[in-house]
Amino acid sequence: MTDRIWNFSAGPAVLPESVLEEARENLLSLGDTGVGICEHSHRGKPFVAVAEEAEALCRELAGIPDNYKVLFLQGGASTQFGMIPMNFLAKDQTADYLVTGSWSKKAVKEAKLFGNVHTVCSSEDKNFNYIPTDKTYSDSPRYVHFTSNNTIYGTQFASEPAGFSNEAFLVNDSSSDIFCRPIDVSKYGIIYAGAQKNLGPSGVTLVIIRDDLVEQGNSELTSMLQYRTHAASDSMYNTPPTFGIYLMMLVFRWIKANGGLAGMHERNKAKAGKLYEYLDSSSLFQPTADKASRSLMNVCFVTGDADKDAAFLKKADAEGFSALKGHRSVGGMRASIYNAFPSEGVDALISFMKDFEATA
Amino acid sequence: MTDRIWNFSAGPAVLPESVLEEARENLLSLGDTGVGICEHSHRGKPFVAVAEEAEALCRELAGIPDNYKVLFLQGGASTQFGMIPMNFLAKDQTADYLVTGSWSKKAVKEAKLFGNVHTVCSSEDKNFNYIPTDKTYSDSPRYVHFTSNNTIYGTQFASEPAGFSNEAFLVNDSSSDIFCRPIDVSKYGIIYAGAQKNLGPSGVTLVIIRDDLVEQGNSELTSMLQYRTHAASDSMYNTPPTFGIYLMMLVFRWIKANGGLAGMHERNKAKAGKLYEYLDSSSLFQPTADKASRSLMNVCFVTGDADKDAAFLKKADAEGFSALKGHRSVGGMRASIYNAFPSEGVDALISFMKDFEATA
Ligand SMILES: Cc1ncc(COP(=O)(O)O)c(C=O)c1O
Ligand SMILES: Cc1ncc(COP(=O)(O)O)c(C=O)c1O
Ligand SMILES: [Mg+2]
Ligand SMILES: [Mg+2]
Ligand SMILES: [Mg+2]
Ligand SMILES: [Mg+2]
Numbered sequence: 001m002t003d004r005i006w007n008f009s010a011g012p013a014v015l016p017e018s019v020l021e022e023a024r025e026n027l028l029s030l031g032d033t034g035v036g037i038c039e040h041s042h043r044g045k046p047f048v049a050v051a052e053e054a055e056a057l058c059r060e061l062a063g064i065p066d067n068y069k070v071l072f073l074q075g076g077a078s079t080q081f082g083m084i085p086m087n088f089l090a091k092d093q094t095a096d097y098l099v100t101g102s103w104s105k106k107a108v109k110e111a112k113l114f115g116n117v118h119t120v121c122s123s124e125d126k127n128f129n130y131i132p133t134d135k136t137y138s139d140s141p142r143y144v145h146f147t148s149n150n151t152i153y154g155t156q157f158a159s160e161p162a163g164f165s166n167e168a169f170l171v172n173d174s175s176s177d178i179f180c181r182p183i184d185v186s187k188y189g190i191i192y193a194g195a196q197k198n199l200g201p202s203g204v205t206l207v208i209i210r211d212d213l214v215e216q217g218n219s220e221l222t223s224m225l226q227y228r229t230h231a232a233s234d235s236m237y238n239t240p241p242t243f244g245i246y247l248m249m250l251v252f253r254w255i256k257a258n259g260g261l262a263g264m265h266e267r268n269k270a271k272a273g274k275l276y277e278y279l280d281s282s283s284l285f286q287p288t289a290d291k292a293s294r295s296l297m298n299v300c301f302v303t304g305d306a307d308k309d310a311a312f313l314k315k316a317d318a319e320g321f322s323a324l325k326g327h328r329s330v331g332g333m334r335a336s337i338y339n340a341f342p343s344e345g346v347d348a349l350i351s352f353m354k355d356f357e358a359t360a
Numbered sequence: 361m362t363d364r365i366w367n368f369s370a371g372p373a374v375l376p377e378s379v380l381e382e383a384r385e386n387l388l389s390l391g392d393t394g395v396g397i398c399e400h401s402h403r404g405k406p407f408v409a410v411a412e413e414a415e416a417l418c419r420e421l422a423g424i425p426d427n428y429k430v431l432f433l434q435g436g437a438s439t440q441f442g443m444i445p446m447n448f449l450a451k452d453q454t455a456d457y458l459v460t461g462s463w464s465k466k467a468v469k470e471a472k473l474f475g476n477v478h479t480v481c482s483s484e485d486k487n488f489n490y491i492p493t494d495k496t497y498s499d500s501p502r503y504v505h506f507t508s509n510n511t512i513y514g515t516q517f518a519s520e521p522a523g524f525s526n527e528a529f530l531v532n533d534s535s536s537d538i539f540c541r542p543i544d545v546s547k548y549g550i551i552y553a554g555a556q557k558n559l560g561p562s563g564v565t566l567v568i569i570r571d572d573l574v575e576q577g578n579s580e581l582t583s584m585l586q587y588r589t590h591a592a593s594d595s596m597y598n599t600p601p602t603f604g605i606y607l608m609m610l611v612f613r614w615i616k617a618n619g620g621l622a623g624m625h626e627r628n629k630a631k632a633g634k635l636y637e638y639l640d641s642s643s644l645f646q647p648t649a650d651k652a653s654r655s656l657m658n659v660c661f662v663t664g665d666a667d668k669d670a671a672f673l674k675k676a677d678a679e680g681f682s683a684l685k686g687h688r689s690v691g692g693m694r695a696s697i698y699n700a701f702p703s704e705g706v707d708a709l710i711s712f713m714k715d716f717e718a719t720a
Contacts, residue, residue, distance in 0.1 A: 005394035009401040012602055017388070020396050024387045028380050034365035034680065036380055038561035038607070041369040041683055074434040074563060075584060078598035082582030110582045196599050201398035203434060203563040203601030222442030222470045224435060238438035239556050241563030242372055243603060247398070320394065323401055 006345040009323035010151055010298060010336040011176065011197040019250040019340075026246075038243050042236055050246050051234070057252035058206070061260055064185050069214055071207040071227070072235045072245050077103070077175045077194040080205065081110040083225055084171055084190065087217035089115035089142055096120045096141035096168070098161055101128045101150035102329065103173060111145070120144065120161070127330065128153040130290035137164040143189060144170050149177030151197070152327040154300035154334065155293040160187050169213065177297050178206065179255060180339060181265035189213050195244060197297070198339050200251050204244030255339065264339050268296040271337050271346045275299050278350045284308075284357040288330060302332030309333065312356055321349055366705040369683035370511055370658060370696040371536065371557040379610040379700075386606075398603050402596055410606050411594070417612035418566070421620055424545050429574055431567040431587070432595040432605050437463070437535045437554040440565065441470040443585055444531055444550065447577035449475035449502055456480045456501035456528070458521055461488045461510035462689065463533060471505070480504065480521070487690070488513040490650035497524040503549060504530050509537030511557070512687040514660035514694065515653040520547050529573065537657050538566065539615060540699060541625035549573050555604060557657070558698050560611050564604030615699065624699050628656040631697050631706045635659050638710045644668075644717040648690060662692030669693065672716055681709055 007014040023037070030037045033046050040047040055070045064070060073079070084107075089095050093115045097108045099122035111117050118141065121132035128150060137144065144164045149156040156177060160170060169189025178193035185191065190209045196202035207227070214231045223229045229237045255264060276294060279287045279301050288300040303309050309332050316324050326334040337346060367374040383397070390397045393406050400407040415430045424430060433439070444467075449455050453475045457468045459482040471477050478501060481492035488510060497504065504524045509516040516537060520530060529549025538553035545551065550569045556562035567587070574591045583589045589597045615624060636654060639647040639661050648660040663669050669692050676684050686694040697706060 002389040002392045002394050004389060004396075007395045007399055009395070009399065009404070011599065012399055012401060014399050015396065020388050020398070024384050027384045027387070028377070029362040029364060032362045034362050035367045035369070035682060036364075036375065038380070039367055039369065039372055039374050041372060042562065044369070044683065074436065074439070074601075076434065076598045079434070079584045082584055086582065106583075113580065113582060194599060201601075201603050202402065202599040203604055220473065222446065222473060223466075224439045224442055238436045239371065239554060239562040241434075241561075241601065241604070243561050244563055244601070322395060323404065 005320035005322050006348060007322050008335045008337070008341070010327070010334060011194070012202045013197050013336055013338050014340050015200070015247070016251065016254045016340045019247065019254055022250055023247055037246050040242065042239055042242055047242055050242075050249055051236070051240070054245050054249035054252060057249065057256060061179065061252060061255055062183055062185055062208070064208060067211045068185060069209050069211060069227075069231045071209065071230045072240055072248070073205045073207055073230060074203065074241055076202070076205055077173055077192060078106070080173070080192040080207065081107040082113075083227070084143070084145070085111040085114040086221060086225060087227060088213070091115055093142045094118050094138050094140070096137050096144045096164060098132070098135070098144070098146040099124060100131055100147055100155060101153050103151065103175070104147045107145060107147070107173060115142070123155075129155065129288055129293070131155050131157055131293040135161060135163065140165050141168045144168050145173070146171070147173045149174070149180075149295050149297050151176040151298050151336075152329060154289045154295045154298040156295035156297065158292075169210070177295070179261055179264060180268050180296055182261040195248055197336070200248035201244050204241045204248060206248070251340070267343065268337075268339065271341065271343050272296045272299060275335065275337070275346055275350060278353065282353070282357055284360055285353060288332065297336060297338055299335045299337060300326055300330055300332065302326070306331070308360065315356060316352065319352060321352060365680035365682050366708060367682050368695045368697070368701070370687070370694060371554070372562045373557050373696055373698050374700050375560070375607070376611065376614045376700045379607065379614055382610055383607055397606050400602065402599055402602055407602055410602075410609050411596070411600070414605050414609035414612060417609065417616060421539065421612060421615055422543055422545055422568070424568060427571045428545060429569050429571060429587075429591040431569065431590045432600055432608070433565045433567055433590060434563065434601055436562070436565055437533055437552060438466070440533070440552040440567065441467040442473075443587070444503070444505070445471040445474040446581060446585060447587060448573070451475055453502045454478050454498050454500070456497050456504045456524065458492070458495070458504070458506040459484060460491055460507055460515060461513050463511065463535070464507045467505060467507070467533060475502070483515075489515065489648055489653070491515050491517055491653040495521060495523060500525050501528045504528050505533070506531070507533045509534070509540075509655050509657050511536040511658050511696075512689060514649045514655045514658040516655035516657065518652075529570070536698075537655070539621055539624060540628050540656055542621040555608055557696070558700075560608035561604050564601045564608060566608070611700070627703065628697075628699065631701065631703050632656045632659060635695065635697070635706055635710060638713065642713070642717055644720055645713060648692065657696060657698055659695045659697060660686055660690055660692065662686075666691065668720065675716060676712065679712060681712060
């Protein structure tokens with residue numbers, strides 16, 4: 001078997017090796033069923049057990065209160081950008097958006113199709129390299145939407161935005177930092193995340209939604225666009241993405257075995273900490289995000305010289321450090337070091353960077 | 361490794377064993393990339409090559425004309441039930457639906473949210489056990505929608521519905537018989553299918569759509585609900601279900617290696633043929649679908665005695681014939697024998713049924 005390399009992809013991203021090994025063993029037969037994991041009916045006992053374990057572990061890991069539904073949907077976070085305003089924002093209402101990156105902007109664009117959007121804050125003035133501290137909410141927003149981690153720019157909220165009308169509910173696009181640290185779900189109305197960074201493969205989207213919102217959603221939409229449809233049928237109104245849910249269940253088991261969300265937080269602080277520490281000390285590489293806004297998940301950095309960046313990326317790739325190229329809107333490098341990214345991979349990267357710096 | 365059993369699941373359904381074996385080998389490293397198939401960025405070369413091969417093989421197998429787009433979407437056929445009228449049916453327009461089963465009815469329900477629905481024909485009078493021959497179209501339907509194979513009832517159209525205004529375009533929910541036989545794509549405006557019966561795992565939906573329709577779709581919808589969004593970005597506007605597309609690509613390779621759609625048709629006629637032949641000769645089991653409307657994919661049958669059905673199902677399950685229980689709206693048994701279901705499994709089932717009949 002080919003050796004695995006260090007995969008810094010921003011998503012789809014590295015998965016725990018033990019999870020992939022277990023999935024591999026179950027591809028032709030899930031346990032002793034004689035039927036592979038992708039081939040089981042979603043209505044049959046073996047898959048229903050998988051889906052139930054996925055939900056139970058998700059609830060346990062995040063301490064999700066009983067008055068929240070846990071949904072496994074299709075369509076990615078991009079579908080949620082639309083489903084949220086479509087369900088909750090009427091023409092004469094206003095939703096408040098914190099604009100901290102391209103994903104926030106895409107979410108705003110969809111919301112404007114349905115109602116008014118008020119911008120609480122924006123860090124676009126500095127190419128989204130920081131999380132604004134000044135926030136101005138509208139008087140009575142229907143909801144307040146933020147992107148807890150900005151995948152492209154490597155910034156992350158240290159805590160939930162606060163200070164808005166308590167009539168409004170908080171919505172979080174947590175696609176790129178879900179379960180990277182403990183979370184107080186009771187502060188939120190809706191948390192959503194495409195699985196493909198911290199939770200599993202692409203093709204399944206986790207949505208955690210409060211029961212009263214499930215009820216309040218627009219009932220004139222097609223079935224698939226109403227949260228109540230999925231809530232009422234345990235995400236099995238239609239055929240769910242069974243393999244994705246299975247892998248997510250295995251990832252939840254792995255998170256639990258590694259100390260739960262608190263354990264993930266310790267791991268992530270240690271991994272990101274040593275990388276930022278090196279970047280701060282390096283005279284070749286500089287981190288691009290504001291110090292107070294640094295992400296635990298996506299570490300962005302540049303040399304300040306496009307040719308050197310290119311030379312570094314080329315050498316990195318040749319030596320088994322893959323997908324380190326930054327997004328074109330930032331340039332330079334981005335090391336995505338999600339939950340499953342091994343600490344040894346960060347050590348290896350730092351040592352490679354030091355060598356490069358010494359010879360550059 | 362556990363022996364594989366005969367899996368008659370209606371979907372998710374059996375996949376070619378060689379496809380699963382190949383997927384297994386690529387779960388920790390796709391080829392020699394050192395990164396597993398689920399972990400590759402959808403924008404990276406290795407996955408883009410997979411997606412391109414999937415599209416190219418799909419086009420080759422079905423002879424898809426150049427003026428059609430091939431899309432790999434999320435959300436299942438159920439999302440298409442809504443997306444089609446949402447994109448093409450205005451309030452004052454009429455769409456014509458052929459109602460041949462529960463899935464057709466669900467499609468109708470979503471269409472009624474957007475415009476008028478005219479029922480061309482319905483076989484509900486006989487619990488959908490036949491494909492109607494009498495059809496009355498409306499004068500100028502926007503489109504004509506049919507379900508080419510009725511998964512639950514085991515009926516299938518022998519050929520495309522015809523005789524409607526040539527201003528209308530034909531839409532086919534081909535979820536449960538896509539690529540079971542050659543198809544003349546040029547007769548259609550849109551063909552869609554959840555992958556989980558004939559093409560791959562659940563979580564990816566194939567949509568074949570004519571270019572002029574991509575252009576005509578409602579442009580006031582959210583990005584994810586417009587076909588043009590996906591058409592313009594080769595189904596990569598957002599993160600696609602990468603593993604599902606990979607498995608579909610492997611299934612397309614398998615279809616090609618096994619004679620293409622003509623080869624599938626021969627296989628399917630032979631498999632279904634011998635099962636119906638036995639059912640016709642059996643004095644214990646009766647097929648439920650009208651002879652002229654029989655499906656190549658889902659073979660439904662009963663003993664006429666609920667207790668005997670239950671005894672049969674219990675014994676079948678114990679002997680490794682899995683998921684033979686019919687849908688509750690038909691009762692009895694259903695053998696789903698999609699493209700990937702092996703001919704030997706049909707032989708084994710027939711011989712088991714003969715034994716059961718002999719001792720019942
Ligand atoms: C923060 C954030 N939101 C949304 C998305 C879009 O997710 P999806 O591709 O699942 O639609 C991404 C994907 O990278 C992301 O990083
Ligand atoms: C003919 C037909 N149409 C639609 C569907 C629904 O598909 P999905 O579960 O992908 O939404 C099915 C699923 O069994 C089906 O058999
Ligand atoms: Mg971003
Ligand atoms: Mg539940
Ligand atoms: Mg049906
Ligand atoms: Mg193309």
